[in-house]
Amino acid sequence: MRTVKRPTRPLGQPTRGKTAPNRLRKTDVFLALAYPEFIRHLPGVYVDLGYGAYPITSVETLARLSRLKPDLQVVGVEIDPERVAAALPDARQGLTFRLGGFNLPLAPGERAAVVRAFNVLRQYAEAEVAAALAALDAGMAPDGLLIEGTSSPTGQLMTFNLYQKTPEGLTSRGLVLAPGLRQDFAPRQLQTVLPKNYIHHAAPDGPIDAFFAAWARAWSSARAHGNDLRQVFTAAARRLRADGFALDTRPALLRRGFLWLSPSWPQRASQ
Numbered sequence: 001m002r003t004v005k006r007p008t009r010p011l012g013q014p015t016r017g018k019t020a021p022n023r024l025r026k027t028d029v030f031l032a033l034a035y036p037e038f039i040r041h042l043p044g045v046y047v048d049l050g051y052g053a054y055p056i057t058s059v060e061t062l063a064r065l066s067r068l069k070p071d072l073q074v075v076g077v078e079i080d081p082e083r084v085a086a087a088l089p090d091a092r093q094g095l096t097f098r099l100g101g102f103n104l105p106l107a108p109g110e111r112a113a114v115v116r117a118f119n120v121l122r123q124y125a126e127a128e129v130a131a132a133l134a135a136l137d138a139g140m141a142p143d144g145l146l147i148e149g150t151s152s153p154t155g156q157l158m159t160f161n162l163y164q165k166t167p168e169g170l171t172s173r174g175l176v177l178a179p180g181l182r183q184d185f186a187p188r189q190l191q192t193v194l195p196k197n198y199i200h201h202a203a204p205d206g207p208i209d210a211f212f213a214a215w216a217r218a219w220s221s222a223r224a225h226g227n228d229l230r231q232v233f234t235a236a237a238r239r240l241r242a243d244g245f246a247l248d249t250r251p252a253l254l255r256r257g258f259l260w261l262s263p264s265w266p267q268r269a270s271q
């Protein structure tokens, strides 16, 4: 068994523990579609930071991503000691639970290849975000990915920042907007679940508002011509691309409802 050196004090504070089965399913689908080789050869553990009142998201991610990497190690990290104690009966091969915070409780030599911090930073002040990211960066493996985002209670609406660890530190790889396509939605609904660094910057007539106005127009025009939401989503995304917003137009991503916007967002890359 590995000894885990406890940091002096976990960085952060306990917050509401709300979670739900399948809430974060799309983060697993996204990684499997966008980074399959990275997941197959993961250079470290997968940290599910702030898994909440019960560890269902950690259990599900182990089951899903171990199809790509059978020896996947998922580490559920919680800052609330009672939630760690409550999760221990769910520990199993490939899944452990530890008390900790943004300064990750890793064993000597251990590194996080993926950190998912979902519905965690939304409960902090925006001014605390930079320190949280810097602390996470310190525990990550080279090329490691950080998925930091927010969702609706069921996960039907989801947005996340994607960062990658580079020699310069955590570098943005863009923002992903991911509505479930099994039911109709309005693009403006995604605006309500933007990550912490954007949610307070969506003033009317600003660039974020202009993007959502453009997406809403593209969506209703595509929706007028079809009922298959996968096709509508793809057509609207292509329209946005033609409007100058840089995004990933790979059909495999668009058909699963992933609008992966470049780090230049919300600015247009070209007019």
Ligand SMILES: C[S@@+](CC[C@H](N)C(=O)[O-])C[C@H]1O[C@@H](n2cnc3c(N)ncnc32)[C@H](O)[C@@H]1O
Pocket (backbone or CB within 6 Å): 011, 012, 013, 014, 015, 016, 017, 018, 019, 020, 023, 024, 049, 050, 051, 052, 053, 057, 077, 078, 079, 080, 083, 100, 101, 102, 117, 118, 119, 120
């Ligand atoms: C709303 S729950 C999110 C649960 C799950 N990630 C989800 O999205 O369904 C947020 C959890 O993050 C935990 N948390 C808050 N700050 C933390 C930190 N700095 N480190 C670890 N856990 C933290 C809280 O104690 C809470 O249980």
